[in-house]
Amino acid sequence: MKINKISCLIVTETKLQTASAKMIYKEYKDIMTWWSCDDDNHFSTGVGIIMNNDYAKYIIKKDITEGRALKLTLLLKGKIWFTIIAIYNFSNNSYKDEILEFYMKLEEILIAEKKLKAKIVCIGDFNASYDTAIAQQRANRKIFWKDRIFQILKKNVMIDINLIYHDKPLNTWNRSDKKSRIDYIWVTEDLVPDTIYVSTNKVHIFETDHSAVTVYFQIDDLFHTKQLFKKKKHNNNNLKVDYKKIDSQLWETYAEKLGKLLDKEKDLIDNVEISIKNINRIWNTIRDTFKKANNELPKKKGNPNKEVLPKTIVFYKRFLHKLSFILTNLTEKKIMSLNLTNYRECKKFTEKHYETISEICFKFAIDIDGLLDKNIKEFKEIVKIAFKLVQMNFAEENSTLNRKRSKIVLDKIVIEKNSVKQLISDEELIENELIEHFKSFAEKKLNSNETLKGRWIRQYSPKEDINECWYNEVIQPISESEWDHMIRQLANDKAPGISQISNEMLKHMGASMKSATLKLANLCLQVGDILEEWRHALLYPIPKTMDWINKTVETEKFIYEPSTALGTSPSSPNSQEGNT
Template identity: 25%
Template sequence: MMNNKKTHSFKKKHYNNPSPVNQKSRSNLNNQQIYRPKTRQRLNLSDIIKIASLNIKGITDVKKQFLIDILGEYNITILGLSETNISNKMAKHSFNFYRNNYVTYFANEETNYRGNGVGLIIKKNYARHIVNYNSFKGRIIYVDFIFSGNKKMRIINYYGKSGRVTLDNFNQEVKIYFDKIKELVRESKAQNAEIILLGDFNLHYEKYLDDKNNNRKMKKEHKLFEWIEDEQNFYDPFYIMFDNLSQHSLNTFYPFNTNQNPSRIDYIWVTENLFSETQECKIVNTTTINTDHRMLVYSIWSEDLIGNIANIKRKEGFKEVYKYDKMDGEQWELFQNDLNKYISNSEILKFNFNDKNNINHIWDKIKKGLVQASKNCIPIEKIKLTKSRVNPMKISNAYKVMKFLINFRRSIKDSRKRNHVIRNWITYRKKLLEIGREKSDYCWNKIPKDDKSVKEIFEEIKNLYQIYLILYNHDLLQFKEEKIKLAIDQRCEDLLENQKRSTNQPKILSEYWAKFYFPQDEINDKIYKDLMVEPTNDELNEALNKLSNNKASGPTGISNEMLKHTSPEFKEIIRKLIILIFNNQEIPLEWKYANIYPIPKPKPWGCQLVNTRPITLLETARKLMVSIMNARLSTILQKNKILKGLQFAGLPFSSTFEPLRIINEIIQDANENDKELWILSLDMSKATEK
């Protein structure tokens, strides 16, 4: 087994950041150090947990308001507070006015609460998953969560004693808290819970590391770090992610006395699974709160660990999808035979197709026949309805390789898992050679049996990881640029749509424009006399052939594919129904219903329909009938030259070339003669949404 110094050195460098944020001057009050290793295609608040830690140096009325602002500004899910300096009685009423959004837990000693006190402020939608909370002597507070799938998580907030630790006071003032932390961690691991250990430890990790790497005698209080890191395999994400920055960038304590040097005494330690889901590490200078500590903000992706946290529990559903791609000519023939059999058994032909009172009955029979034949003859697949969102960066090749290298390193580091690697070394070697192709000359001939071979393999893993980390960051940059461009385009479109809403009220047209909406005397009304005559078989078949495949169906679930593949006998029944509708100018009641789906816009939903793009799915048989009417109307308009002058439309035998040529010449004339030109473009398809 390799020594602790090398193990830590590799773990530290293994995750280093090739593009660090430069350290800013301490005089910059807005100084923030940030590391972001991952991104998401579509960000939802329930996808990310933001855990923060802050020594607040006493809670006052002024600080409470500023703290509430910070919770909102950084969208913090869970905030651990140290040195609250308030009694348990005072803590009960500290945040009453903000408890619609957060739940608070505080603990302190009953008598001497100055210089002590810890607390946790937790968003309500997460707090409802809390099954237990407790505290220990005003310096440790912890909560236990259970999420769906029996996934557990424990958060422990610790405020360590400040000042010099001597042999005499170690047992009374330090060891009892260390022992409690160890007890809580062991208890959590026994229940397979993820753990977050955070707070103001009042301990210097760098001093511990210096003693450890130089084989010097370790101070008793620093042995907690050794136990956390080496025995329990916790990860310090801020130290790992900020490795390339100067050590000063990790400082969290800036004494009010400028003669004292800043240092790092605040920490967030996490278990392995949580660390692998790191989204962002941030050190924030909370300038509005009078404290000499910085706030740590640690963000993780939540969906792989605890799932999405919803305000309302929703049942999982299924939908049935017809697999038309698995249908061939023989199967469609069976479908038609089933329809013909239905015609014979349902007595649909006995209906009087001249009586408008039968419109709804005839349609009901047609609907039942199509649905029944489809279920009998068309393969159906059940699809589970989920709300999962795939992170595109997580399926990139670079990310997959980085994940594999992390897991491989863990396996050979753990003596229990290493035997599995040795037994399957041929498979692992093949995978590693594939990863290193054109990137490394290493042959992977050494099996990780001893410390020397493990050390050499660790070094090569580190080199490969750095290469793929660069590739990953390059892909990440491209992805962000594409998302920015998409967001800009979407914002412009949203702006136009928002402006249109101002037209949702009656307008008084001027006399000039009103005349354009009067009936045109030169148009003979008799040209429309054949618009509603009985449709022929050819018209029906032509309209059916023009129906698009793979389109969403309406309320009854009848699709275009079903209509297109009906038997000639069944098509005749559909044609007779359309004739009955044309003659009486009345449609079936079910055709007046539609499915409306509000598609969210890229903005907060806020329970406002204006923040959605509704799409309406009409009954396909209704659309078939309308397409026959539209085809006739287009022919009438083209034949009688109704659209004249500068009016253009996609009529039969017409072309968009002429209007485009005219517009191009107008633009060219404006450019050549330095004229101001305004072009108005109207997308009339949007008019149907208002």
């Protein structure tokens, strides 16, 4: 399983007794096994599931039908129910009553799981041929009683996943001159977008007349989803302003509120000596005024199930769902029931899904000339090609998100002084040690006071083609019109930074606050300095490939993200190209 990267292996007709099955893989600590055995008739029965511990940890329930079926229920993060049903149907048709009783039990299980909105995989040796059942239906004949298992599966919105990827799936059973496809993997329709591919391969590690049927899943949406309570906790602590609910009238009320609050501090802003200390006081007043006024704006909690993913991932996921829906309506039975072999009905169906198909075909440069005039088989082939391309690109784009996230929590660190190691957990001591570490963690400069030579002398010599007058206006006071123009040019939907003052707030702050912020910017130019809070930065330690062992030396470079008071990037106020 490790060599072939198999996460879950289902085996049927194991011919094992309970005592023998318990001993299998007993010494393996990284996998778990479950067995369904019939000790009185073990030579022609038996089902087993062997699963990697990474996924076995989600199992909350096991149900057994002696020697014939084994059901495992997994409860995944985000309250996702995932059910695996492994079955081994009777091979001898003389057991008709037992087979029909087994079908009734299977249907009861599927109905119960569907009520839980579970994603279901039904897999195993059905000892019945779906291809034969389809042929009987095409000929308007009654299907063989043993093939009713397929009707039960389809009734519960399940499909043969092999037919999604292959028009003519390979036979799975071969004995002398007899061949048939009797081993299947059926999944609920909502699982189709999470599949990547299905294959049928010869088994090499032991002798058998059956082939192995394999389904490959994209596991991120199933097993790597955040726990629901963590999502809710995160969103409860991070209320955001809901700008979609703010109309022009509410913005006017917001500006009036800012003005009234600012009037109370008018003396502090208007009559102040020019010094960096007083400028910091003015900024604190402006920042706190914004915070008080922000309480009047509508807030929203993020959807705990909403994913924040790259646009390409979202694009592919959206089309996986759309294309899988189209394919589930292009099965042989649906084609017959919808009369899609008829030219008019086929054209209606094609027109209905034309926008979806044309958009994805355009992206992958698939020729769709005359798409509306193609018959249903040609249209289905185009949809399948598009589906496979989306699957492959989705898997490739999503590969970077599969990496395990490493993080550093600076709640304790190990320091070494005079060859003695010490573990520190006090917050103040940790902060002081980190400050000292970052002062000295970079290597010493290699400058040996050597004089410049050659081209470097020319490089650092005064430039005759640069006129000093060009820079005279750089520190000129900012005009009201220039300040107003720069505020209006700010982009929406940007992170507000440490101050939590967003660009939308600046755009609607009113005349009084606009005048105050302009004065603050000009005072900074006059004193030739910036506010103390504007010097603050966000610090991100990046772990190396080895485990984090509370040593600051075990980190790569640190990323500093400067954040100015007004939530915009620090650049010259007079520069028309930058932000304020």
